[in-house]
Amino acid sequence: GAIREYQFDVQMTNVTRLCSSKSIVTVNGQFPGPPVFAREGDFVVIRVVNHVPYNMSIHWHGVRQLRSGWADGPAYITQCPIQSGQSYVYKFTITGQRGTLWWHAHISWLRATVYGAIVILPKPGVPYPFPAPYKEVPVIFGEWWTADTEAVISQALQTGGGPNVSDAFTINGLPGPLYNCSAKDTFKLKVKPGKTYMLRIINAALNDELFFSIAGHPLTVVDVDAVYIKPITVDTILITPGQTTNVLLTTKPSYPGATYYMLAAPYSTARPGTFDNTTVAGILEYEDPTSPPPHAAFNKNLPALKPTLPQINDTSFVANYTAKLRSLATAEYPAAVPQEVDRRFFFTVGLGTHPCAVNGTCQGPTNSSRFAASVNNVSFVLPTTALLQSHFAGKSKGVYSSNFPAAPLVPFNYTGTPPNNTNVANGTKLVVLPYGASVELVLQGTSILGAESHPLHLHGFNFFVVGQGFGNFDPAKDPAKYNLVDPVERNTVGVPAAGWVAIRFRADNPGVWFMHCHLEVHVSWGLKMAWLVLDGDRPNEKLLPPPSDLPRC
Numbered sequence: 001g002a003i004r005e006y007q008f009d010v011q012m013t014n015v016t017r018l019c020s021s022k023s024i025v026t027v028n029g030q031f032p033g034p035p036v037f038a039r040e041g042d043f044v045v046i047r048v049v050n051h052v053p054y055n056m057s058i059h060w061h062g063v064r065q066l067r068s069g070w071a072d073g074p075a076y077i078t079q080c081p082i083q084s085g086q087s088y089v090y091k092f093t094i095t096g097q098r099g100t101l102w103w104h105a106h107i108s109w110l111r112a113t114v115y116g117a118i119v120i121l122p123k124p125g126v127p128y129p130f131p132a133p134y135k136e137v138p139v140i141f142g143e144w145w146t147a148d149t150e151a152v153i154s155q156a157l158q159t160g161g162g163p164n165v166s167d168a169f170t171i172n173g174l175p176g177p178l179y180n181c182s183a184k185d186t187f188k189l190k191v192k193p194g195k196t197y198m199l200r201i202i203n204a205a206l207n208d209e210l211f212f213s214i215a216g217h218p219l220t221v222v223d224v225d226a227v228y229i230k231p232i233t234v235d236t237i238l239i240t241p242g243q244t245t246n247v248l249l250t251t252k253p254s255y256p257g258a259t260y261y262m263l264a265a266p267y268s269t270a271r272p273g274t275f276d277n278t279t280v281a282g283i284l285e286y287e288d289p290t291s292p293p294p295h296a297a298f299n300k301n302l303p304a305l306k307p308t309l310p311q312i313n314d315t316s317f318v319a320n321y322t323a324k325l326r327s328l329a330t331a332e333y334p335a336a337v338p339q340e341v342d343r344r345f346f347f348t349v350g351l352g353t354h355p356c357a358v359n360g361t362c363q364g365p366t367n368s369s370r371f372a373a374s375v376n377n378v379s380f381v382l383p384t385t386a387l388l389q390s391h392f393a394g395k396s397k398g399v400y401s402s403n404f405p406a407a408p409l410v411p412f413n414y415t416g417t418p419p420n421n422t423n424v425a426n427g428t429k430l431v432v433l434p435y436g437a438s439v440e441l442v443l444q445g446t447s448i449l450g451a452e453s454h455p456l457h458l459h460g461f462n463f464f465v466v467g468q469g470f471g472n473f474d475p476a477k478d479p480a481k482y483n484l485v486d487p488v489e490r491n492t493v494g495v496p497a498a499g500w501v502a503i504r505f506r507a508d509n510p511g512v513w514f515m516h517c518h519l520e521v522h523v524s525w526g527l528k529m530a531w532l533v534l535d536g537d538r539p540n541e542k543l544l545p546p547p548s549d550l551p552r553c
């Protein structure tokens with residue numbers, strides 16, 4: 001493979017949206033940040049220089065990082081943050097992946113503005129398993145706050161309530177014409193008739209799963225999380241924060257004399273009211289072949305057609321859509337689904353509260369009604385040093401313990417009402433896995449405190465989604481229905497509100513790997529944990545030593 005070198009200067013940049021300006025953290029002054037281009041097999045070298053008054057670290061979301069855990073990026077998991085004035089060079093190889101991934105800040109809420117696409121092309125001379133598109137375009141969803149996002153989350157954590165919701169969703173950083181004072185900040189996709197475009201869609205929003213649709217133009221999904229799938233054609237996709245989806249869009253054969261809105265709006269079962277005023281729109285605009293070049297710009301007199309999105313809480317749409325995603329599972333692109341399981345885990349994921357009296361001590365800074373989120377009732381607390389460094393140095397004492405519960409300590413009716421067992425305790429606990437173990441993990445969403453689906457993201461691995469369902473997972477009946485032939489392979493999966501998903505992966509990557517809800521507010525409340533995968537016996541099964549410029553805490 002080739003070597004791809006980038007320099008990321010993290011700097012403050014003034015940006016105006018919704019008629020209000022603020023200074024935001026950017027990479028190289030760009031918002032969204034610069035795309036990283038690579039081919040499968042390439043070696044990527046990205047020098048990150050921190051010029052801002054915040055600690056920084058950057059995660060290459062979905063990149064497998066085989067034996068290169070030091071380059072993964074989550075602060076206090078694989079590295080200490082890059083302090084103001086310091087730099088760190090991330091080095092990794094793209095192995096066995098092609099499609100779209102993305103990069104984002106992985107500390108506090110700085111990913112609100114620090115994110116960009118990772119475009120991974122196939123190896124030279126290797127075609128896509130679908131007709132080559134005429135053009136490829138990144139389409140990145142985000143959220144915009146008029147206020148400073150670091151202030152929003154720190155205030156929420158201090159008071160124990162929920163943070164303010166964002167002021168707008170964005171496409172490629174632009175809120176679009178449905179927001180006040182925003183018409184000029186609209187993403188426009190200019191197209192020619194009779195061509196196929198590939199949209200590389202990324203959901204970089206902090207706290208919302210999104211529906212996305214383009215009026216009059218079906219979308220053919222060909223790749224999710226940088227893994228090819230059996231193509232499906234739909235009017236609307238669902239994409240959770242953390243996920244990526246490549247779709248083919250074929251334009252109409254001749255100039256249609258209309259413009260078409262593309263809309264993204266949230267899917268949520270826990271948000272009150274409607275979200276009409278938080279819909280982001282972009283415009284699909286046909287270049288008018290009848291006007292002299294350069295073709296006429298957006299003609300305001302053309303009819304503008306809008307797609308119809310599902311209702312905000314349309315869980316059955318989501319379940320049907322996600323069930324349709326299947327691995328390609330061909331000879332060239334096999335689905336290496338673990339058929340046997342060495343280690344089984346059952347994790348509840350949900351919201352709860354910190355009790356004011358666990359062993360007689362209050363765990364929240366204020367009172368017992370403070371929100372918390374947990375996995376198996378453990379609300380994860382980041383250490384003040386990095387877990388991977390502690391592990392590598394053999395100094396876990398006082399940093400983490402290895403007794404993360406494999407199942408809830410006290411089983412309960414996870415999806416029942418009234419809810420019980422909502423109390424959570426703080427901890428920095430890991431699950432230790434031997435190298436190469438084949439793992440099955442059932443993620444059970446609970447109906448505790450406002451049922452909400454949780455997009456769970458696993459660092460360092462892809463996993464296969466072998467089963468999903470509603471209600472309590474039934475270990476006697478549900479495994480018989482698993483798809484072990486062509487389940488979708490990905491790095492982020494939506495765990496349904498009051499439902500479950502079963503995933504399998506092989507622990508073939510030594511290191512410490514974060515797993516968390518990709519709704520940032522839930523991460524802040526503790527819905528996160530980490531796996532420690534030990535070295536294997538062979539030399540190529542061992543984590544390499546840390547680079548000399550690894551940041552210090």
Ligand code: C2O
Pocket residue numbers: 059061074104106242457459514516518
């Ligand atoms: Cu995209 Cu740990 O995250």
